[in-house]
Amino acid sequence: MFEITLTLDKKNKEALYLQLYKYFKAEIQNGQIKAGMKLPSKRKLAAHLGIGLNTVDTAYQQLMAEGYVESQLRKGFYAADLEPISPVNEPLPVKAEMKGPHDERSKIDYNHGRVDVDSFPHAVWKRCLNNTLYLQEREMFISGDPQGEWGIRAEISSYLFQSRGVRCGAEQVIIGAGTQYFIHLLRLLLGNERVFGLEDPGFHRVRQVLSLEGAKMAFIPLDESGMNVDSLKNSEADVAYVTPSHQFPSGMIMPIARRVELLNWAGGKKGYIIEDDYDGEFRHTGKPIPSLQGLDTKGKVIYLGTFSKSFIPTIRVGYMVLPKELACRYQENLIGYKQTVSRMIQETLCLFMKNGHWERHLNKMRTIYRKKNKVLLNAIEENFHDRVAVIGEKSGLHVLLKVKSSSSESELIQKAASVGVKVHPTSVYHSKKVKEPTVLIGYGGLTEKEIEEGIRLLKKVWP
Amino acid sequence: MFEITLTLDKKNKEALYLQLYKYFKAEIQNGQIKAGMKLPSKRKLAAHLGIGLNTVDTAYQQLMAEGYVESQLRKGFYAADLEPISPVNEPLPVKAEMKGPHDERSKIDYNHGRVDVDSFPHAVWKRCLNNTLYLQEREMFISGDPQGEWGIRAEISSYLFQSRGVRCGAEQVIIGAGTQYFIHLLRLLLGNERVFGLEDPGFHRVRQVLSLEGAKMAFIPLDESGMNVDSLKNSEADVAYVTPSHQFPSGMIMPIARRVELLNWAGGKKGYIIEDDYDGEFRHTGKPIPSLQGLDTKGKVIYLGTFSKSFIPTIRVGYMVLPKELACRYQENLIGYKQTVSRMIQETLCLFMKNGHWERHLNKMRTIYRKKNKVLLNAIEENFHDRVAVIGEKSGLHVLLKVKSSSSESELIQKAASVGVKVHPTSVYHSKKVKEPTVLIGYGGLTEKEIEEGIRLLKKVWP
Numbered sequence: 001m002f003e004i005t006l007t008l009d010k011k012n013k014e015a016l017y018l019q020l021y022k023y024f025k026a027e028i029q030n031g032q033i034k035a036g037m038k039l040p041s042k043r044k045l046a047a048h049l050g051i052g053l054n055t056v057d058t059a060y061q062q063l064m065a066e067g068y069v070e071s072q073l074r075k076g077f078y079a080a081d082l083e084p085i086s087p088v089n090e091p092l093p094v095k096a097e098m099k100g101p102h103d104e105r106s107k108i109d110y111n112h113g114r115v116d117v118d119s120f121p122h123a124v125w126k127r128c129l130n131n132t133l134y135l136q137e138r139e140m141f142i143s144g145d146p147q148g149e150w151g152i153r154a155e156i157s158s159y160l161f162q163s164r165g166v167r168c169g170a171e172q173v174i175i176g177a178g179t180q181y182f183i184h185l186l187r188l189l190l191g192n193e194r195v196f197g198l199e200d201p202g203f204h205r206v207r208q209v210l211s212l213e214g215a216k217m218a219f220i221p222l223d224e225s226g227m228n229v230d231s232l233k234n235s236e237a238d239v240a241y242v243t244p245s246h247q248f249p250s251g252m253i254m255p256i257a258r259r260v261e262l263l264n265w266a267g268g269k270k271g272y273i274i275e276d277d278y279d280g281e282f283r284h285t286g287k288p289i290p291s292l293q294g295l296d297t298k299g300k301v302i303y304l305g306t307f308s309k310s311f312i313p314t315i316r317v318g319y320m321v322l323p324k325e326l327a328c329r330y331q332e333n334l335i336g337y338k339q340t341v342s343r344m345i346q347e348t349l350c351l352f353m354k355n356g357h358w359e360r361h362l363n364k365m366r367t368i369y370r371k372k373n374k375v376l377l378n379a380i381e382e383n384f385h386d387r388v389a390v391i392g393e394k395s396g397l398h399v400l401l402k403v404k405s406s407s408s409e410s411e412l413i414q415k416a417a418s419v420g421v422k423v424h425p426t427s428v429y430h431s432k433k434v435k436e437p438t439v440l441i442g443y444g445g446l447t448e449k450e451i452e453e454g455i456r457l458l459k460k461v462w463p
Numbered sequence: 464m465f466e467i468t469l470t471l472d473k474k475n476k477e478a479l480y481l482q483l484y485k486y487f488k489a490e491i492q493n494g495q496i497k498a499g500m501k502l503p504s505k506r507k508l509a510a511h512l513g514i515g516l517n518t519v520d521t522a523y524q525q526l527m528a529e530g531y532v533e534s535q536l537r538k539g540f541y542a543a544d545l546e547p548i549s550p551v552n553e554p555l556p557v558k559a560e561m562k563g564p565h566d567e568r569s570k571i572d573y574n575h576g577r578v579d580v581d582s583f584p585h586a587v588w589k590r591c592l593n594n595t596l597y598l599q600e601r602e603m604f605i606s607g608d609p610q611g612e613w614g615i616r617a618e619i620s621s622y623l624f625q626s627r628g629v630r631c632g633a634e635q636v637i638i639g640a641g642t643q644y645f646i647h648l649l650r651l652l653l654g655n656e657r658v659f660g661l662e663d664p665g666f667h668r669v670r671q672v673l674s675l676e677g678a679k680m681a682f683i684p685l686d687e688s689g690m691n692v693d694s695l696k697n698s699e700a701d702v703a704y705v706t707p708s709h710q711f712p713s714g715m716i717m718p719i720a721r722r723v724e725l726l727n728w729a730g731g732k733k734g735y736i737i738e739d740d741y742d743g744e745f746r747h748t749g750k751p752i753p754s755l756q757g758l759d760t761k762g763k764v765i766y767l768g769t770f771s772k773s774f775i776p777t778i779r780v781g782y783m784v785l786p787k788e789l790a791c792r793y794q795e796n797l798i799g800y801k802q803t804v805s806r807m808i809q810e811t812l813c814l815f816m817k818n819g820h821w822e823r824h825l826n827k828m829r830t831i832y833r834k835k836n837k838v839l840l841n842a843i844e845e846n847f848h849d850r851v852a853v854i855g856e857k858s859g860l861h862v863l864l865k866v867k868s869s870s871s872e873s874e875l876i877q878k879a880a881s882v883g884v885k886v887h888p889t890s891v892y893h894s895k896k897v898k899e900p901t902v903l904i905g906y907g908g909l910t911e912k913e914i915e916e917g918i919r920l921l922k923k924v925w926p
Contacts, residue, residue, distance in 0.1 A: 004625070004751075005625075005626065005627055005628035005751045005752075005753045005754075005757065006628070006751075006753065007719060007750075007751075007752065007753060008750075032624050032630070034621075048751070049750060049751075050750050113606055114604065114605065115604060117601060117604045120604070122596065125596075126593060126596055129592065129596075130589060130593070133585065133588075133589055133592075138580060140775060140777050141577065141578060141580045141583070141775055141776065141777065141908070142577065142776075142777070143576055143776045143777060144777060161495055162467070162468075163468065164468055165468035165469065167495065177640050177644075177803035177804070178801055178803060180800055180801055181640075181644070181803060184647060188675055188676065192677070204799075205799060205801070208799040209799070209800070212651055212796065212797070212799075213651065214655070256470055287470075287512060287513050288467075288468045288469075288470075288511065288512070289468075289470065290468045290469065290470060291468070294468065312603060312604055313604065313605070313606045314603050314604065314605070314606060314607060314805060314806035314807065315805050315806075315807070316801075316802065316803060316804065316805045316806075317805075333675065334675070336667075336668060336671040336672070336675075337643055337672070338641055338643060338668070338779075339779065340640035340641060340644060340779060340803050341640070341779060341805075342777060342778050342779045342780075342804075342805060342808055343777035343778075343779075344777065344778070344808070345805055345807070345808070445604070
């Protein structure tokens with residue numbers, strides 16, 4: 001047990017020992033001091049509270065006499081096991097999914113946020129972690145650069161150039177705990193008056209943040225190339241948020257012509273483009289298309305990336321590349337915001353990248369996901385032929401299935417659940433009602449066998 | 464080298480090999496492809512770009528002929544070492560302190576943000592980290608509870624009750640990457656119309672965030688007990704931000720009577736109190752005073768804590784305890800915000816606490832800091848007698864020194880620097896100009912010897 005924090009009132013007519021006794025009695029009764037918990041030693045408690053040893057002794061004796069406390073020879077005093085009478089802290093009515101780990105799991109969950117567990121380089125990652133702790137013991141104790149450590153920013157800038165065609169120096173890279181946090185920083189950086197043009201359908205988490213923060217939004221429909229620039233032009237938007245490598249959720253890759261159109265829109269309008277490259281690392285077919293940022297010559301593109309898809313979702317490390325002008329503005333105005341990512345994780349990731357593990361990991365994952373993608377598409381073709389349409393299969397870790405069925409989206413999901421398969425809705429990503437039932441199938445976290453099995457099971461329940 | 468992301472234009476009248484050649488030439492010239500960097504193998508590049516092997520070969524031959532690329536037998540092609548002509552990426556004019564690790568260090572830096580490096584339980588922490596990675600390999604891959612993992616929230620709630628008298632269930636605890644992030648969440652939770660009453664002088668980082676976000680603020684002067692409640696009542700404020708365990712920066716401990724006054728203010732006004740207990744763990748003399756949260760019966764206190772002082776600053780883990788009503792509102796409205804702390808760190812910290820290491824660590828640090836506090840006070844007394852007044856020495860990891868001198872604050876700081884000692888300004892924490900020069904002396908990160916040595920050096924230069 002740590003300390004006891006209570007205030008004894010010496011002016012109170014009640015004796016100090018009684019006050020102490022009552023405190024322990026109440027806390028043991030209401031369960032704040034749990035059964036079996038060790039009480040502070042008499043000596044320590046007396047010193048801690050600045051009262052006499054006798055006072056504590058008398059209180060403890062009383063508690064023992066009444067059965068609230070038990071003493072163990074040469075070990076000390078322990079709270080007895082009582083049934084709580086009326087808990088001071090009646091627990092909140094907590095939603096099921098909030099309480100502890102999420103136990104309820106389907107047999108096969110086509111979750112788009114999961115990645116391949118078995119391929120994670122556990123041993124190498126542990127080694128990097130331990131090396132970091134060993135080599136940089138002292139640095140770990142000094143608050144680092146609020147923008148993120150220079151080393152990892154340099155690694156990311158070099159990686160992004162090679163892999164995604166992004167052109168930036170480390171001084172333009174900002175490390176932070178995820179896209180939502182960056183959206184908040186960008187709001188501060190760009191000003192409250194900006195109107196965000198959002199893909200419709202589009203990424204709900206960004207929409208949510210913007211809406212909670214009271215940002216102005218315009219929903220811009222997609223066509224087959226991604227965000228429709230004519231609609232964008234007709235809207236009030238002066239910041240366009242897009243996912244060109246693998247539109248979320250529809251999965252299209254924005255062709256080069258549309259990218260140029262978008263850049264011209266931004267250039268002509270004092271606008272900005274936020275390019276969220278959330279799983280741009282995984283392209284399965286077709287040629288590489290450089291990032292919008294790489295095509296931008298006017299400092300109009302803000303590039304967002306994350307290690308959630310390419311590494312692990314729970315690491316909570318993202319990066320933002322600002323155009324130089326905005327990077328200056330950030331350093332002038334927002335540098336007071338402390339870094340949100342633990343230095344230990346930044347340094348470990350930096351070492352991991354520097355030693356070439358990151359490149360190897362990505363190459364390995366590309367092959368693995370490409371294969372899973374193929375397995376999924378084959379399974380769908382075999383089991384459903386033309387009764388479903390697959391959308392957005394060329395990159396990323398999920399596809400959409402448009403099901404030719406009289407069932408609604410939620411009926412399809414329920415039917416899937418009845419055979420232990422979890423597929424995910426897409427209607428939540430739309431601002432308007434959707435006609436054809438379309439579900440989202442993420443396959444990054446499933447084995448090839450599970451991917452096939454799940455589709456076979458779906459065949460049984462989907463007409 | 465990862466991949467090359469360029470777009471070859473087949474309709475272009477320029478031959479593909481020429482386009483490829485020009486790309487590499489430009490990138491090697493401008494230094495984006497650095498000297499000695501390995502180019503992709505011809506075979507891989509051809510496959511990657513979907514072009515013929517001959518095309519790549521011709522481009523590489525041309526690059527070799529012109530000296531941009533060198534080949535090494537049976538190893539591959541490497542970028543040559545050229546002087547860049549005109550870098551595409553002229554680096555930003557970066558402020559000195561932004562570039563890489565902060566090298567400029569005084570011999571003795573009385574920094575208030577540092578903690579005792581030598582006492583950090585490196586071995587135990589590493590063991591917990593490795594155990595976590597081993598035991599929870601799978602869980603690490605599944606996005607966890609956005610509010611923070613249940614385990615660590617339960618540990619924190621139990622610790623806070625015992626050590627700080629805070630009464631809450633784990634469902635009221637929210638994990639997050641630091642106080643500034645929580646302030647942002649609180650703004651969303653409480654609404655934009657709130658007026659924040661801030662201690663003056665007070666914590667600059669909170670002031671900064673509120674000001675950048677456009678929050679309304681009222682500066683409330685301190686008296687000898689902390690925030691003056693009469694002034695608070697006369698202001699527009701309906702949220703009071705206070706640091707009662709060790710006022711930042713003045714260091715006073717808010718007495719119980721003032722705490723009750725504050726609670727009554729909040730109760731009568733539909734107001735809230737944000738209690739920032741940033742280093743409440745370290746009380747050197749006097750009796751423990753329970754947290755405001757523990758005294759609150761009306762759900763008016765929002766409690767903020769951090770592991771930055773009590774553990775290490777770079778871990779970036781903080782916690783917020785919400786009154787039940789606000790906790791419900793958080794779960795209804797803000798649960799879409801993803802957790803900002805890496806799950807690995809949460810689980811490791813949880814294990815560390817569960818196994819009793821946290822309690823042991825805190826007890827050890829209390830003894831160490833109490834001793835350092837004594838050493839500092841003795842050294843000041845010995846060297847300065849009544850030529851300085853020490854303020855806020857009863858708790859926390861810093862004190863203020865009010866210097867009886869005709870020198871200004873900045874002169875005192877400069878004189879200290881001339882003998883290799885860094886003391887820190889306090890004027891930055893005031894909204895108004897300060898009369899008497901007062902500097903801040905943090906001692907957590909210094910050894911006892913350094914603490915003494917620094918004060919001796921100050922004596923030489925301060926009149």
